[in-house]
Amino acid sequence: MQADFNRRWDAATTENIADLAGLDWFTTQVRQLYGFAVPGTDYDRPVGTNVPWPAPVLAAASGDVRLPEARATAALSG
Incomplete structure (x- = not known):
């Protein structure tokens, strides 16, 4: 893997960097x-x-975010 990386690094130019880096993927x-x-x-x-x-x-005024009771119960039980 290191050898492939070094090969790509050495071959990289502004014209081919997108292809070498897999930009489409x-x-x-x-x-x-x-x-x-x-x-x-x-x-x-x-x-x-x-x-x-x-x-x-x-x-809450303190900045805590609380879920409505029905949601909180379901989240804790599941």
Whole structure:
């Protein structure tokens, strides 16, 4: 692995760095991480957009964030 790294490092130029670094693979991974270009996803399918905002989370004056009781119980028991 080190020899392959050294070979790529020595061969790198501003013209070929994207190919040597696997930029296309990296870009695809980041896009999929954030929900874009995910294989099998129908982006034309309608989705629900009527969601509560802000989310139903309670913030105490101290800055602590507490979940509503039903959620907290489920989170602790699961």
